[in-house]
Amino acid sequence: MSASTIFGSSFIVIIVLLIILFFTFVPVGLWITAFFSGVKVKVSTLIGMRLRRVRPGRIVNPMIKATKAGLNLDIESLEGHYLAGGNVNTLVDALIAAERANIPLQFERGAAIDLAGRNVLEAVQVSVNPKVIETPNISAVAQDGIEVVVKAKVTVRANIDRLVGGAGEETIIARVGEGIVTTVGSSTTYKAVLENPDSISRVVLEKGLDSGTAFEILSIDIADVDVARNIGARLQTDQAEADKRIAEAKASERRAMALAREQEMKAEVEAMRAKVVEAESEVPLAMAEALKNGNLGVMDYYKLKNINSDTDMRDSISKATNKNKKNKEQ
Structure with missing residues (x-):
């Protein structure tokens, strides 16, 4: 195989690769569609979109839609909105809907609404249909x-x-x-x-x-x-229940104080009884001392004994009478 033949074959391969690379990198089909749709877009613009990592279809197709709807938009503005993170297709649909409904919505206003995170198309629809x-x-x-x-x-x-x-x-x-x-x-x-x-x-x-x-x-x-x-x-019932609990607490406090007072009184009575018993135990000694010293005669002593006997008898009769009354009542 001659050198000229090899060179010719290599040249053809290079040409084919360049053509494939061109059609891969340049959306010729999209450019043709835009051309016949009345949208004037340069091939260099499409190549620039590729270099800026912008999908040309996301820009050109909404541009075609807007042009057919009678809107006068700039393809660079659409690309700028896309690069800013906006939804170009939704924005164009909103602008078309606003135009049909006679709602004054400029491109800059719609782009600001879309970039603010609101659905601009839904906003236009809600403005038309409450x-x-x-x-x-x-x-x-x-x-x-x-x-x-x-x-x-x-x-x-x-x-x-x-x-x-x-x-x-x-x-x-x-x-x-x-x-x-x-x-x-x-x-x-x-x-x-x-x-x-x-x-x-x-x-x-x-x-x-x-x-x-x-x-x-x-x-x-x-x-x-x-x-x-x-x-x-319900509030009145709750208030009444609260008042009841407060009254019960106060009554319990008074009851406790009364019981404590009763215990104190019982203790005082027991102390008095103890003193009485102690005093009574000293009576025989005092009487013996009085008899010994001659301050108390024998007759006086017997009179005291008789008085004690009468008192004991009356106490016994009284207790028996009270007991009979209780039995009858029962």
Whole structure:
């Protein structure tokens, strides 16, 4: 094989490799589609996207969609939004939907909403077709102490101008719940709430609860009102039970003090009895001393004995009489 033949074969292989590399690196098919769709994009731009690690299809296809919808967008702006971490396809769909619904939404505004973490397409859809947010069961107590459980449905519409930095659905639900609790709490009786539930929605709606949120509240409808517990009666019962326990504690304290006083009195009586016994034990000695010294005569001694005998007899009769009475009573 001659050198010219080898060189020719090598040249052909190199050409084939270059062609394969070109078609692999340059999305020619995508460029042709864009060209026939009326989107003017340079091949160098597509190569630059490859070098910047941007998938050209993620930029060119939304650009084709926007062009066909009549939007005038810049492909560099779309690529910049993609590099910033945004969703180009969703942004273009939102811009098209806003254009069809006559909603003033600029590309910069939509890109800011998308980069803020909100679904810009859903925001446009909610702006066109209002969304219903259902609150959980909200417990409130009227002035008569009856608990009322309320569930409401809040119809909201997205506010495009406040989507960036505006509060979400959780804030709407919390504010509506607070307004319901306040309104029911100001009612004199739970019957007034049951008879006129639309007064709750009217009062709550007048509070301007959508201030600083990403939504505009269109209406607040009371879906359900249920009567629950009698909180006032329960509180009174708990208070009465607490008062009862306090009274029982004070009575126990007084009982303990009375028992202690009784024990003290018994101790005093026993001490007095001991003194009496001690004194009685000294009487015979004193009488003997008196007889010995002549201070007490024999007749006086016998008189004392007779008096003691009479006293003992009367005590015996009295005890027998009391015993008979007790037996008859039994």
